[in-house]
Amino acid sequence: MDIQCWWEQLIQILQEHDLTTWKIVAVIGVGLIAGFINTLAGSGSLLTLPLLMFLGLPPNVANGTNRIAILLQNVVGVSSFKQQKVLDFKDGIKIGIPAVIGSLIGARIAVNVNDAIMEKAIGGLLILMFFLIILKPSRWLMGQEDQPPAKMLWQVIIFFFIGIYGGFIQAGVGFFLLGGLVLGAGFELVKANALKVFIVFLYTPFALAIFIINGDVNYVFGFILAIGNMLGAFIGARVAVKWGAKAVRYFLLLALAFASLKLLIGF
Numbered sequence: 001m002d003i004q005c006w007w008e009q010l011i012q013i014l015q016e017h018d019l020t021t022w023k024i025v026a027v028i029g030v031g032l033i034a035g036f037i038n039t040l041a042g043s044g045s046l047l048t049l050p051l052l053m054f055l056g057l058p059p060n061v062a063n064g065t066n067r068i069a070i071l072l073q074n075v076v077g078v079s080s081f082k083q084q085k086v087l088d089f090k091d092g093i094k095i096g097i098p099a100v101i102g103s104l105i106g107a108r109i110a111v112n113v114n115d116a117i118m119e120k121a122i123g124g125l126l127i128l129m130f131f132l133i134i135l136k137p138s139r140w141l142m143g144q145e146d147q148p149p150a151k152m153l154w155q156v157i158i159f160f161f162i163g164i165y166g167g168f169i170q171a172g173v174g175f176f177l178l179g180g181l182v183l184g185a186g187f188e189l190v191k192a193n194a195l196k197v198f199i200v201f202l203y204t205p206f207a208l209a210i211f212i213i214n215g216d217v218n219y220v221f222g223f224i225l226a227i228g229n230m231l232g233a234f235i236g237a238r239v240a241v242k243w244g245a246k247a248v249r250y251f252l253l254l255a256l257a258f259a260s261l262k263l264l265i266g267f
Contacts, residue, residue, distance in 0.1 A: 023055060024224055031228020035073045038229070039197060039236030040248055041255035042174020045070070046262055048229075052221060061218055063169060064211030067204055068222030073229035074201035080237035081194035088191075092198035095185060098156045099177075102163025103203035107210040109168055127260045158184045159199070166200065167207045172259055173200070178252070189248050193240050197233075 030051050034044030045066055052062035081087040158180045166173035174196055181192035211217050240248050 027051065027055070027221065027224050028228040028231075031069055031225040032232040032235075033228075035069075035076075035229035035232020035234075036236040036239075037232070037255055038070070038073060038174055039077050039233045040193065040240055041252040042176075042178065042196075043172050043255055043259035044174075044229075044232075045169075046172070046259055048225060052225070055221070057218055057221065060211075060214075060216045064208070064214075064216035065218045065222040066225070067208040067211060068217065068219070069225040069229040070200065071204045071208060072223075072226040073233040074197050074204065076230045077197035077233040077237050078194075078201050080234055081197060081241070084237070084241045086191055086241055087194040087198060089198070091185075091187075092195050092202070095155055095159050095181075095195070096199040096202040098160040099163030099166065099199050100203040100206060102160040102165075103167030103207045104210070106164035106167025106169075107207040109164075127256075127264075155180070155185055163203055166203060167210075175252075175256060175259070189252070190240055190244065193248060194237075197237070 030047050034048045036044075037047075038044035048066050048069065049059075049062050052065055053059060057065060078087065082089075159177075162173065162176045162180055165176060177196040177199055178189070178192050181187045181195050182189060185192075185195075187195060208217070
């Protein structure tokens with residue numbers, strides 16, 4: 001297939017999905033911001049999901065489509081953290097397996113929960129985490145040097161339930177993973193960020209497969225969004241390592257404040 005034929009087919013696909021230049025730029029731009037936020041903290045999907053729905057995707061399709069961008073974002077994030085020598089695959093697999101199992105359950109759960117109540121509950125939990133970070137800064141900066149980690153059984157339980165949530169809806173899962181990795185498993189914030197990215201990378205293909213089987217994925221929107229997410233992840237991974245745990249903690253506080261307010265008052 002020559003370049004001209006390929007280009008004509010691409011234009012046709014974009015026209016079929018009503019993807020004008022401004023929509024493509026908006027999707028990539030929001031994806032970049034979301035990828036950066038997801039890699040340094042979490043809740044980037046609170047930006048991408050509303051955008052996808054605004055552009056006409058039903059909620060379930062937006063949720064599934066977003067997983068394509070999340071998967072490719074974390075391929076870049078994992079590679080970058082590994083290259084910078086802050087990611088231990090052994091630790092990631094050990095605590096990632098229960099999250100993968102949980103994500104399969106979460107992705108298959110029938111959505112019978114009242115969305116408004118669920119958002120308020122998540123917002124309240126994020127506010128609680130906000131104050132935990134303020135009141136116990138050393139725990140987030142030094143990891144298990146300040147306090148021993150929880151027993152392995154409790155870690156398995158924690159990450160299993162976080163996996164259920166992550167499989168059900170991606171938005172905000174990064175915060176809960178960071179909380180489990182720092183407060184439960186005893187990692188300092190930069191290493192916890194690297195492990196968070198790896199865990200999401202492990203379970204996302206399984207959750208995505210369930211959405212694909214149910215026909216809830218728009219591949220065109222997903223791969224365009226992924227361009228931005230991957231750029232954001234590349235930048236975010238380098239910022240996390242270069243700036244260190246203290247700077248990441250401040251960014252995490254800002255992201256938590258934004259996410260909790262958005263969920264509680266819907267600005």
